[in-house]
Amino acid sequence: MVLSLRSVTKRYQTxxxxxxxxxxxxxxxxxxxxxxxxGESGSGKSTLLHLAGALDAPDEGEVTVAGHRLSGLNDSSRAEVRRTRVGIIFQQYNLVPSLTVAANLSFHARLAGRRDVGWEKVLANHLGLTALLERYPEQLSGGQQQRVAIGRTLAARPPLILADEPTGNLDEANGDTVMTLLLDLVRETGAALLMVTHSARLAAMLDRHVVLTGGRIQP
Incomplete structure (x- = not known):
């Protein structure tokens, strides 16, 4: 298993x-x-995603990512897991505005110490970015920026990909195109994908669909 949650409980003080x-x-x-x-807003979807991405820790239970039990790791080791084992695709593209498309694509792979120029070229081709590599984010459409964000995440070949409403800022046609590209590339790399979405239509495109209600998973 790339991701395993066991009896995970998370509380916040109010x-x-x-x-x-x-x-x-x-x-x-x-x-x-x-x-x-x-799940409905406030159902805990983002909290679960943060726990899976080693961005937060549960109050009870165990989270394991790519064979690493997170509860036994110090801050430095947790950061290493985030850098090398997890890729996150946000609704807000979070591209570096001062970097070209090519430099944004290689950004995470450089941080992870596993840059592969040949793989970046394959990604750029799959994502329709080859002719845009010297442009800057402000020169791209929303759909193009999200393709760069997907390529940046996949360039480092993380075993676990977390996506938080990755097509939320796109219209339906662009969203479907980006979603299809993401799923094709996930299958090609053999990564595991956990995606938070409000769209039942997009959820149906994935292998499995679960609902978070009252803090519990409903299959």
Whole structure:
């Protein structure tokens, strides 16, 4: 399993007392699988994504990413997991505005110490970015920027990809195109994909779909 959550519980302190956002959640995701996570606003989707990405820690339970039990890691080791084992695609593209498309594509791979120029060329070709490599983010459309964000994440070949509403800023046609490209590339790399979305239509494009309700996973 690339991602495993076992009896994961997460609480936040509020003025009214502790609020349980995730309640003894179990979840497994294997290499090459894609999983859509849906649920109402405030249901804990983003919290689960942050725990899976080693951006936060559960109050109870265990999160394992690519064989690394996160509870046993110090801050430096957790940062290493984030850098080398996890790729995150945001709704906001978060490209570096001062870098060209080519430099944005290689950014995460350089940080992870596994840059592969040949793979970057393959990604650029698949994502329709070959003619845009010398442009800057401000010169791109929203759909083009999201393609760069996907390529930047996949360039480092992370075993786990987390996507938070990756097509939320795109119209339906562009969103479907970007989603198809993402799924094709995930299958090609053998990565595991966990995607948070509000769209049942997009969720249906993935291998599995679970709903988060009341802090618990509903299959």
């Amino acid at each position: 003025a009214e007392g502790p609020l349980t956002v995730l309640n003894t959640v179990d979840l497994d995701l294997a290499a090459g699988q894609s999983l859509a996570l849906t």
